[in-house]
Amino acid sequence: MAWKNPWYNSALTHHTPQGFRNLTPGGHQPGDVERWQKERRAAGLPHPPEGGYDGFLQQWWQRAEIGGSEDGVWWLGHASMLLRLDGCYLLADPLFFNRASPVRFSGPLRKSPAPLSVNELPALDAILISHNHYDHLDTRTIRALLKRFPDVTLFVPLGLGRWCRRHGVRHVVELDWWQSFTFQGMTLSAVPAQHWSMRTPWDRDRSLWCGWVIESRAHRFWFAGDTGYTPDLLAIPERLGRPDVAALPVGAYAPRWFMSVHHMDPQHAVSLWQQIGEPLAFPIHWGVFELADEAIDEPARELAAVLNETATQTDNFRILKIGEYLSLDAPTIKEIGLA
Numbered sequence: 001m002a003w004k005n006p007w008y009n010s011a012l013t014h015h016t017p018q019g020f021r022n023l024t025p026g027g028h029q030p031g032d033v034e035r036w037q038k039e040r041r042a043a044g045l046p047h048p049p050e051g052g053y054d055g056f057l058q059q060w061w062q063r064a065e066i067g068g069s070e071d072g073v074w075w076l077g078h079a080s081m082l083l084r085l086d087g088c089y090l091l092a093d094p095l096f097f098n099r100a101s102p103v104r105f106s107g108p109l110r111k112s113p114a115p116l117s118v119n120e121l122p123a124l125d126a127i128l129i130s131h132n133h134y135d136h137l138d139t140r141t142i143r144a145l146l147k148r149f150p151d152v153t154l155f156v157p158l159g160l161g162r163w164c165r166r167h168g169v170r171h172v173v174e175l176d177w178w179q180s181f182t183f184q185g186m187t188l189s190a191v192p193a194q195h196w197s198m199r200t201p202w203d204r205d206r207s208l209w210c211g212w213v214i215e216s217r218a219h220r221f222w223f224a225g226d227t228g229y230t231p232d233l234l235a236i237p238e239r240l241g242r243p244d245v246a247a248l249p250v251g252a253y254a255p256r257w258f259m260s261v262h263h264m265d266p267q268h269a270v271s272l273w274q275q276i277g278e279p280l281a282f283p284i285h286w287g288v289f290e291l292a293d294e295a296i297d298e299p300a301r302e303l304a305a306v307l308n309e310t311a312t313q314t315d316n317f318r319i320l321k322i323g324e325y326l327s328l329d330a331p332t333i334k335e336i337g338l339a
Helices: 032-043 052-060 139-148 161-166 231-240 266-275 298-310
Strands: 072-077 080-085 088-092 126-128 153-157 171-175 180-183 186-191 211-215 220-223 245-249 280-284 325-327
Touching (some): 171 180, 171 186, 266 280
Parallel strands (some): 126 153
Antiparallel strands (some): 072 325, 211 220
């Protein structure tokens, strides 16, 4: 019997009877994957970073030191980050092991280590998952986190609740786009992203993908997750209010003809940042895995160049080292007129 989407709502355009879809149509044509892989092999891509991998670590990696009590965020590499808001700790798309893969002997291998271990994390209140790809939802990491924090709450997009419960998660909040949940005084909302999902060859787009907006007493934080650029993203600040902090993906974009449907490049990230009012922002989804054809340092170099060419206030878009801390100690949403 063919699988049918148990959450299907015909009134929602991102729902289909077979799963979920993006708001903006588009995708790959037959043969595109083979063409990309052939061109990638012929060109020997990706190339090492400038200065080699050791040089990359010296420039872009540091140990994460957890301390203080003010609102802030530690970027842990790729899409992983540790967020502290109102004294609560929220961990997004965590991955603490060596491969983004269902197996330990194959698949994308880390080129930069995690800047801290699971045992060095503070007591977690929540974990946010953007979608089910292995570089965002890692089974070994989730099991290790549950062993240390058995009562942590996982926030996941629609369709991942069963996976969580099957892996021992006691507290799961499963949300569709635009649904919100009040958690320890904060409001967490699942918001649209331009992406896709698949964990096996048989479950493509059977679970949803999303970004997250977390609104605390002082901040509105947008974790965009993994997304291509689309004007549909502008509905997020229109509906929920402009963020005063944003984590925007900039990597896995080459070749653009193949990757741009599902991944933003630095130009798109800067354009989106400008369209939402140039809030405090930092780039994610780079520096750890070689998922596409660009070198792992290329997103940072290209982002810096784009900011220098087009931005009037480059200090608000911070290119962090892996493991670096960014303080969010700034005027509140109401004080800066974003409410």
